[in-house]
Amino acid sequence: MSTDDQVLEEFTSKEYEHGWSVDFEADEAPMGLNEDIVKFISHKKNEPEWLLAWRLKSFRYWAQLEEPKWGNVHYPKIDYQALKYYSAPKKGGKVKSLDELDPEMIKTFERLGISLNEQKRLSGIAVDAVIDSVSVATTFKETLGKLGIIFCSFSEAVLEHPELIKKYLGSVVPAADNYYAALNSAVFSDGSFCYIPRGVRCPMELSTYFRINAANTGQFERTLIVAEDDSYVSYLEGCTAPMRDENQLHAAVVEIYAAKNAEVKYSTVQNWYPGNKEGVGGIYNFVTKRGICAGDHAKISWTQVETGSAVTWKYPSCILKGDYSIGEFYSVAVTNNYQQADTGTKMIHLGKHTKSRIVSKGISAGKSQNSYRGHVNISKRATHSRNFSQCDSLLMGNQCGAHTFPYIDVENSSSQIEHEATTSKIGEDQIFYCKQRGLDEESSVALIVNGFAKEVMNNLPMEFAVEAQKLLALTLEGSVG
Amino acid sequence: MISIKNLHANIEGKEILKGINLEVKSGEVHAIMGPNGSGKSTLASVLAGRDGYEITEGSVVFEDKNLLDLEAEERAREGIFLAFQYPVEIPGVSTTNFLKTAMNQIRQYRGEKSLDAVAFLKLMKAKMKLVEIDQALLSRSLNEGFSGGEKKRNEIFQMAMLEPKLAILDETDSGLDIDALRIVAHGVNSLKSKDNASILITHYQRLLDYIVPDFVHVLFDGKIVKTGDKSLAMELEKKGYDWIKAEHGSLETI
Numbered sequence: 001m002s003t004d005d006q007v008l009e010e011f012t013s014k015e016y017e018h019g020w021s022v023d024f025e026a027d028e029a030p031m032g033l034n035e036d037i038v039k040f041i042s043h044k045k046n047e048p049e050w051l052l053a054w055r056l057k058s059f060r061y062w063a064q065l066e067e068p069k070w071g072n073v074h075y076p077k078i079d080y081q082a083l084k085y086y087s088a089p090k091k092g093g094k095v096k097s098l099d100e101l102d103p104e105m106i107k108t109f110e111r112l113g114i115s116l117n118e119q120k121r122l123s124g125i126a127v128d129a130v131i132d133s134v135s136v137a138t139t140f141k142e143t144l145g146k147l148g149i150i151f152c153s154f155s156e157a158v159l160e161h162p163e164l165i166k167k168y169l170g171s172v173v174p175a176a177d178n179y180y181a182a183l184n185s186a187v188f189s190d191g192s193f194c195y196i197p198r199g200v201r202c203p204m205e206l207s208t209y210f211r212i213n214a215a216n217t218g219q220f221e222r223t224l225i226v227a228e229d230d231s232y233v234s235y236l237e238g239c240t241a242p243m244r245d246e247n248q249l250h251a252a253v254v255e256i257y258a259a260k261n262a263e264v265k266y267s268t269v270q271n272w273y274p275g276n277k278e279g280v281g282g283i284y285n286f287v288t289k290r291g292i293c294a295g296d297h298a299k300i301s302w303t304q305v306e307t308g309s310a311v312t313w314k315y316p317s318c319i320l321k322g323d324y325s326i327g328e329f330y331s332v333a334v335t336n337n338y339q340q341a342d343t344g345t346k347m348i349h350l351g352k353h354t355k356s357r358i359v360s361k362g363i364s365a366g367k368s369q370n371s372y373r374g375h376v377n378i379s380k381r382a383t384h385s386r387n388f389s390q391c392d393s394l395l396m397g398n399q400c401g402a403h404t405f406p407y408i409d410v411e412n413s414s415s416q417i418e419h420e421a422t423t424s425k426i427g428e429d430q431i432f433y434c435k436q437r438g439l440d441e442e443s444s445v446a447l448i449v450n451g452f453a454k455e456v457m458n459n460l461p462m463e464f465a466v467e468a469q470k471l472l473a474l475t476l477e478g479s480v481g
Numbered sequence: 482m483i484s485i486k487n488l489h490a491n492i493e494g495k496e497i498l499k500g501i502n503l504e505v506k507s508g509e510v511h512a513i514m515g516p517n518g519s520g521k522s523t524l525a526s527v528l529a530g531r532d533g534y535e536i537t538e539g540s541v542v543f544e545d546k547n548l549l550d551l552e553a554e555e556r557a558r559e560g561i562f563l564a565f566q567y568p569v570e571i572p573g574v575s576t577t578n579f580l581k582t583a584m585n586q587i588r589q590y591r592g593e594k595s596l597d598a599v600a601f602l603k604l605m606k607a608k609m610k611l612v613e614i615d616q617a618l619l620s621r622s623l624n625e626g627f628s629g630g631e632k633k634r635n636e637i638f639q640m641a642m643l644e645p646k647l648a649i650l651d652e653t654d655s656g657l658d659i660d661a662l663r664i665v666a667h668g669v670n671s672l673k674s675k676d677n678a679s680i681l682i683t684h685y686q687r688l689l690d691y692i693v694p695d696f697v698h699v700l701f702d703g704k705i706v707k708t709g710d711k712s713l714a715m716e717l718e719k720k721g722y723d724w725i726k727a728e729h730g731s732l733e734t735i
Contacts, residue, residue: 432531433569435553436562437639438581438590447582451573453621 018339028217029059030085030454035059036090036188037231038135041086045189046154048162058175058185072341072371072403073311075284083249085187087217105384128153128192128208147234150195151206154222164195168226172255172292172319176198180251180286180313188253191221196262197230199385205461209237210252218249225255227262229295247275251286260295260322265303267460267466268316272308274475277366279338282310289316293325293351301328303459304344305468307475308337315373317346320354320382327356331455332468334475335368335400336447344373344405348384349415358389361453365476366402371403376417378410385415393423394452396445396476446473482604482678483548483643485506485526489538490527498704500539505647510566512689512714513682514547515700516722521682522566524700529563544646557583558590560646564636564653568624576619576635577605580642587643608641610685612668621706630661637668644672648679654688668693686718 029040036057041050067078128139128151144151150161158165161389175185192208210221227233237254258264266289275282287310291300302316318327329345347356356376366371376387393402404421426448434444450457450469457465484507485615490498497520505511505579513527515521525616527534528541530553541548568688585595596604602702609616612634624632633653642715650669654662659683669692689697689711697714699707717725 380599427569429569431569432529432553433565434555434579434583436529436565437579437643438554438557438587439583440554440586443582443586443606447574447579448571449570454573 018378019105023407027088029085031084032081033059033085033187036318037085039187039197041187044074044086044088045158047158048111050086050166051158051435054175055186055208058182059187059440062179062182062186063092063177067179071313072369072373072405073313073340073342077417078247078249078284080183081307084217085220086189087153087335088189106220111171115204123424124275125320128206130190130192130208130210136231144202144204144206146243147200147203148197149202150193152193153174154191154224156187157224161193161195165224168255169222169226170255170259172257173253173288174291178288181288182224183255184251184288187218188220188222191252193223194225194233194235196227196233197224198259199230201231202233205234205236207238209238211481218251220250220361221252223252223254224257225264225291226257226267227264227298228258229262231259232263234461234463235267237266237268240269247270247282247284248310249284249286250274252288254287254289254290254316256478257326258291258293258298258300259296261378262295263299263301264291264317267293267464268302268304268306269314269460269471270304270306270308271466271471273310274308274337274339275341277312277337279310279367281358282339283308285312285314287308287314288304288311289314290319290346291327291328292319293322293354295325296322297324298322299326299328301326301330301423302344303330303456304332305453305456305460305471306331306341307331307471309341312341312343314337314343315345317348318356319348319350320356320385321350322354323351324352324353324355325351329356329358331360332363332453332456332472333370333372334363334472335365337368337380338364339366339367339368342371342373343369344375347377347383347387348386349376349378352381352385354382354385356385358385358387358391359455360391361456362391362393362402363396363449363452363472363476364393364402365396369403371405373405373407375407376409378417380411380413380416383412383414385412387415390453391419391421393421394449395425425459439478442473445476449473449476482544484542485528485688486540487539488524488527489537490523491535491537492523492533495538497534497684497703498527501700501703501705503698503705505678505680507674507678508644509696510680510694511675511680511709512691512694512697513680513700514684514697514706514714514717516726517559517684519700519701521684521700523681525563525566525682527551528556528649529561554586555590557643558587562640562643562648564633564640564647564648566629566652566655568632568636571623572625574623575621575638576623579623580605583639584642596702604642608638611641611671612638614638620730629656630658632667633657633661633665633686637665640670641668645675646677648672648677649682650679651682652684653681653684654683661683662688663691676729685716688713699725701708701729 030035038055042055101341173181175182196202196208256264272283272285293300300318320327327347331342331345335341358370362370362372372391378385389403429449431444449472460468485501485503488498488501536549614634697709698705
């Protein structure tokens, strides 16, 4: 075995940091999925009839669908009847103030580096903390409320702002959009809702922190962001889960609505449990994220750092309906061991003079498979539109794979499309060069990988960027080849 | 400072170094010259600890430590610097960031505190002058899109920053025009002190017009076959390497 292989071996054996779980007494739905479970969830949340009807319709639609097979990912068939669709920590749920929150819960989030105590927070980030199926705390609600910004759990929004939910729920990702979106629409339990009124620039980062805790439980959260004319918001999403031998399902839906001149920046650091080095366990991350630039000059920017999950299937997309609207997608997807990622974006140009930019950086190590899948569609009406796509892959070792599936449809002749793609391997030369300057192997790899992903990392809000950089290094620790 | 005794090294089963003996003391500058394929770059790589070489015989002692037992990064932290013949590109990582990371790891190894941003910048400014390198260049991705001269100057800049005890310059002069050569030589000369030493590996005598070596060694077929002072370099320049080949037998049929 050469030195490189040994290092590769050591690197890939790195343990997952957030793999612990806490025993919360939980209020759970019985295992399995049927109309009664859908009703159970809806009743738990005291939902209005219209929403239950919407859920049931979604469920019936889902029941006739087949799981999509086109992704470049392979996993055993999921038994949807062997999962629990609702689990809420008993002491969680609705609390009027953070003082009433179960101290265990606060500790859990502190262990994850998330402080729910507003006074202790250094930076201006408001947090909505979601454990399993429910939101347990939302910070800075009052501060934001003064500006007319609504930032609360989805369940709360259903009860307190039904008119907004009714108007926008399913407006960007219809329940019938795809298999997982339909499933989510039937059984979604919680998530965040955020509404920025006309002309308001949200003064702090809004963030949702998702944690799957309970065993055998799927997490189906729903996030809805509505940005009215001339508003701005930057939104962050983080996720972790305990180490468990079975695979857990996470099927979220995120919808973003950006009106005229509105700008929404959505950043994700996804660190779900990826499974162990033999590929046992880990989260199946099947997520539908889509935003619509409904008004002219609107802008939606997705930035994602995907390091976790056993299987990822995710394409944060933009529908550029307003003239001069802009869609951006910046992604770093890292796969190690037996992880599989099939991720990318869709940019649907409908308005004139619309612009989109795609920067995707895939890093594969171990025996993992990493695919970029993108679709750029410029419709007949979307004259003078532009797209720039760049897909770079970095390989570590010789047992992993990187794939690129770009689809491009252009239906007018005044638009321009550029696509660049590169594949490279971390070179022994690069590592030796770093080592010769005194860097150890791990720092060398971290430096090279972060350099490779820099363009994307630069788009993350500061605090997140630091976390993401560490995460990249951690995920790849020991994967040199 | 460094004592190389009867060093034999193979790459992929083929013997390249066939018994090198070399003693370098503090304050000295040694030039190693020789025709292509004589093992010059291999010697540099073996001393710096590049993977892929098998040491079959001999020893290298650097400041009382058995160098061959150390990892490449430990050798660097002990004070060995290799200026690469072909400096490597690292996209997305600026020279500044690269050097800061390197320097702090070296300082940590030596039990010193990390340099803060201000002290680092101050040091950088001082060393930049030495090799006439522009700050803009140092903010760009390391060596990416640099001209040949810029890459070599960047190597010497890094050397100036890291202040090694023993610097090995592998064909630093190759591909340089006269101006760049003069700048590089000026950098090397300014860094020279009684406490450090350098080994210049070069094919041509040209560099030695600017950096005067204390010793000149001729490497041929994996062995040092001749040692002299600067005049040996002049002789080589005049006569080429053929007379060495004639004296020591041509390279074995490969």
